[in-house]
Amino acid sequence: MPEPALNPELIGLLRCPRSGASLRVESDELVSADGSCRYPIRQGVPRLAGEAYAESFGRQWNRYDVARTEEDEATFEAKTGVHPRDLAGRLVLDAGCGGGRYARLVGSHGAKVLGVDLSTAVDKASALCAELPNVQIAQADLLDLPVAEAAFDLVFSIGVLHHTPDPRRAFAQIAKRVKPGGRLSVWLYRKNTPPQEWLNSSIRAVTTRTPARVLEPLCAGLGVLGSVPVVNRTLNKLANFSAHPDWTLRVCDNFDWWAPKYQSHHTVAELSSWFAAEGFEEIAELPPEKSGGLYRWVYEHDLIIGSGVNVTGVRRG
Ligand SMILES: C[S@@+](CC[C@H](N)C(=O)[O-])C[C@H]1O[C@@H](n2cnc3c(N)ncnc32)[C@H](O)[C@@H]1O
Known part of the structure; x- marks a missing residue:
C-alpha cells in the first residue's frame, strides 16, 4: 500500500520534543531547525515519541476495527458539544486519537485535523484516514506535547487523559494548544462510589x-x-x-x-476547575449520550462504571 502523503500545513505545527524548535521534512525524517535532532517518518506518521506505557492501546486499536460512522458522529457531537458539520475549514487537534475514528469523522466533514497518540495505534489511524489529505497523524506524547501553542479552533480529547500517569499535566498541555476564542472539550472516566472504586482497582491490579x-x-x-x-x-x-x-x-x-496500565477516575467539579485554572470561560458540563429517567438517576449517583465526566469551555480571548 502507498504511504499516506504528509500534510505540510499540519506538519508545520509539529515541534521538536527536545527543544521546541520548528521542524522541516528531509526525505523520511523530521529535522529540527539546527539539525541536531532527527525523528523518523514511517507510513506517513512522524514518530516524535516511543510507545512507552501505552502498548495495550497499540494492540487493541490495530486489532479491532471499531469505526462506525453513524455512531461515531453521534458520540463525537455528544462528547464535544460540536456538530461536525460546523467544522469545515477549522483547525482541530484530536488529542489521543487512538485508531483514528474521530479524526476520520472530523476530517470527512472538511476540518484540518492533527491526530496525536502515543501508541502504535497511529498506524491504524493513519491507514483509516489515508484518503483524507486534510488529516495528519503523529506519534507524540501529550505530557510534553510537541505541537504549536494557541493554534487550534477546537481541541478535543475523548477517553484519553485518564490513561496517562499525570492527567492534570496532560490537560494543561492540550489546553495551551487552543487559540484564544477556541474550544476545548474533554471526556474522562467518572469516579464511582467507593465500593465500586475499590473493587475495580482490586481487579485491575491483576488484569493489568x-x-x-x-x-x-x-x-x-x-x-x-x-x-x-x-x-x-x-x-x-x-x-x-x-x-x-x-x-x-x-x-x-x-x-x-x-488492560491499560493507567486508569484514573474524576469528578465534574475537578475537571471544571482545570478548565477555570487554564483560563477558560463558558465552562459547561455536557450531558451523557444516553437518556431516560432511571439511567439519569444512576448516572447522577455515580453508579455507572465506565460513564464519563464531560466538560467543554472556550479559551479566553
Ligand atoms: C481509550 S483510547 C481513546 C482513543 C480515541 N480517543 C477514541 O476514543 O477512539 C486512549 C488513547 O490514549 C492514548 N494515550 C495514552 N497516554 C497518552 C499520552 N501520554 N500521549 C498521547 N496519547 C496517549 C492511548 O495510546 C490510546 O490510544
Missing part, C-alpha cells in the same frame, strides 16, 4: 499484569455476558463489561478497560 494473550479471551468471555440484557444491566454495576450491541466493540471495550 495479565499477558494480553490471556486477557483477550477473558474479555471475549465478558463480551458474551454483555450480550445478555438482564445480566449486563445488573452485574456491570459491580464490575465493568461492555453491553454494546456490536461484538467487536464489546470485546475491544472490555480490553480497553482492563
Whole structure:
C-alpha cells in the first residue's frame, strides 16, 4: 500500500520534543531547525515519541476495527458539544486519537485535523484516514506535547487523559494548544462510589499484569455476558463489561478497560476547575449520550462504571 502523503500545513505545527524548535521534512525524517535532532517518518506518521506505557492501546486499536460512522458522529457531537458539520475549514487537534475514528469523522466533514497518540495505534489511524489529505497523524506524547501553542479552533480529547500517569499535566498541555476564542472539550472516566472504586482497582491490579494473550479471551468471555440484557444491566454495576450491541466493540471495550496500565477516575467539579485554572470561560458540563429517567438517576449517583465526566469551555480571548 502507498504511504499516506504528509500534510505540510499540519506538519508545520509539529515541534521538536527536545527543544521546541520548528521542524522541516528531509526525505523520511523530521529535522529540527539546527539539525541536531532527527525523528523518523514511517507510513506517513512522524514518530516524535516511543510507545512507552501505552502498548495495550497499540494492540487493541490495530486489532479491532471499531469505526462506525453513524455512531461515531453521534458520540463525537455528544462528547464535544460540536456538530461536525460546523467544522469545515477549522483547525482541530484530536488529542489521543487512538485508531483514528474521530479524526476520520472530523476530517470527512472538511476540518484540518492533527491526530496525536502515543501508541502504535497511529498506524491504524493513519491507514483509516489515508484518503483524507486534510488529516495528519503523529506519534507524540501529550505530557510534553510537541505541537504549536494557541493554534487550534477546537481541541478535543475523548477517553484519553485518564490513561496517562499525570492527567492534570496532560490537560494543561492540550489546553495551551487552543487559540484564544477556541474550544476545548474533554471526556474522562467518572469516579464511582467507593465500593465500586475499590473493587475495580482490586481487579485491575491483576488484569493489568495479565499477558494480553490471556486477557483477550477473558474479555471475549465478558463480551458474551454483555450480550445478555438482564445480566449486563445488573452485574456491570459491580464490575465493568461492555453491553454494546456490536461484538467487536464489546470485546475491544472490555480490553480497553482492563488492560491499560493507567486508569484514573474524576469528578465534574475537578475537571471544571482545570478548565477555570487554564483560563477558560463558558465552562459547561455536557450531558451523557444516553437518556431516560432511571439511567439519569444512576448516572447522577455515580453508579455507572465506565460513564464519563464531560466538560467543554472556550479559551479566553
Ligand atoms: C481509550 S483510547 C481513546 C482513543 C480515541 N480517543 C477514541 O476514543 O477512539 C486512549 C488513547 O490514549 C492514548 N494515550 C495514552 N497516554 C497518552 C499520552 N501520554 N500521549 C498521547 N496519547 C496517549 C492511548 O495510546 C490510546 O490510544
